[in-house]
Ligand SMILES: Cc1cc2nc3c(=O)[nH]c(=O)nc-3n(C[C@H](O)[C@H](O)[C@H](O)COP(=O)(O)OP(=O)(O)OC[C@H]3O[C@@H](n4cnc5c(N)ncnc54)[C@H](O)[C@@H]3O)c2cc1C
Ligand code: FES
């Protein structure tokens with residue numbers, strides 16, 4: 184269990200990092216927190232010639248509120264999200280989700296950019312980003328571009344990132360004070376990757392009808408998946424318990440999970456239903472709705 | 476062989492060493508520094524046996540390269556007992572409560588809990604169980620570990636932190 188030999192590069196600035204990426208292309212791999220990459224290197228599932236350690240790149244660790252979203256630097260650690268008053272105030276859904284990531288020792292080192300780039304379909308941050316219709320700022324030697332989450336996540340552990348690109352920032356849309364939210368998941372043991380997870384945001388109008396709904400599931404498809412048909416169904420409906428059953432049913436029909444050693448496809452599908460109901464119920468309650 | 480010179484402060488002492496770039500921090504600690512108190516169970520982040528403090532915070536040494544720790548402070552289980560051999564309150568509490576049997580997992584629990592009790596000096600049982608969720612023990616069944624942490628938190632409070 185030792186990584187194969189590689190050349191270690193430690194850029195101090197973003198420009199330097201991007202230049203390495205431009206020069207070395209597919210021979211190079213970025214390392215940030217290492218919490219997903221090092222196991223892969225230890226097992227030699229990946230044997231890059233060059234390892235570019237972005238851990239000391241200046242100015243990539245920040246949480247800022249900017250026109251309607253929280254802009255989070257790629258090197259921001261999970262633990263920093265947990266402790267951030269800005270996250271608690273403007274995106275409590277993210278705070279609720281981040282506590283489910285692994286264990287304290289993992290959250291201490293793992294980064295937001297690493298989690299998004301790794302694109303595990305059960306990971307919490309990609310699911311929240313998908314639910315909120317967030318964006319990813321990608322940098323390369325010639326400039327920058329911004330991609331929507333749905334354009335970024337392609338399939339299981341695969342994103343649209345090119346070998347010469349890196350994630351610079353991740354943008355989570357701010358949730359209004361009046362909205363209710365919930366993040367819920369089922370894992371085999373505390374800290375394990377989720378079997379299934381669901382993120383929900385709901386806003387009600389003055390008649391207690393659903394005015395806005397955001398819903399996504401992780402662990403159910405090869406990418407975090409927005410439950411769009413359920414969102415559409417919810418809009419304009421009176422927020423009561425009868426709604427939950429039908430929404431859960433619709434959610435489970437709209438996903439196509441694979442089974443593995445940790446849970447069969449049909450078990451995951453039934454979790455999508457149960458967790459959708461639970462997440463919606465909590466979100467509606469927190470939005471001031473009647474459901475109990 | 477690709478190598479690099481690094482300087483780390485290990486258990487309070489500054490050390491400058493040449494390491495292979497691919498060397499894990501855990502192997503650096505055990506094989507190069509001969510501090511064999513840090514144990515390796517899984518070497519891919521799952522068991523927590525290799526937990527050390529990196530700049531004062533618990534982290535898995537099998538999920539870091541030694542070169543990534545360049546310039547950092549590392550504390551291992553060897554830093555806990557005093558010079559005269561008397562035990563750290565956590566070690567004493569583990570001993571008093573039979574919170575270890577084979578002892579393989581114990582250094583990882585210690586370093587996880589040193590950090591945890593600094594952050595949360597008066598934890599509930601639930602908080603303790605969550606704090607140790609990233610450390611596997613195949614012997615004790617955890618109940619005595621939880622008891623030991625409760626005793627240690629009281630002992631540390633008496634000591635004044
Ligand atoms: C025991 C254990 C349990 C875990 N449980 C969970 C869990 O429940 N939920 C969860 O979400 N995660 C979990 N993780 C993973 C953890 O969240 C990682 O921190 C995260 O997935 C990757 O972040 P990192 O900074 O460590 O990335 P690294 O491991 O450094 O990199 C991961 C990948 O992303 C690429 N990369 C990193 N940063 C960038 C960037 N800025 N731009 C482009 N590419 C980049 C790397 O090249 C690599 O391919 C767990 C890990 C362990 C070891
Ligand atoms: S040896 Fe590091 S977590 Fe198991």
Ligand code: FES
Pocket residue numbers: 574575576577578579580581611612613614615
């Ligand atoms: S005491 Fe044996 S593994 Fe914990």
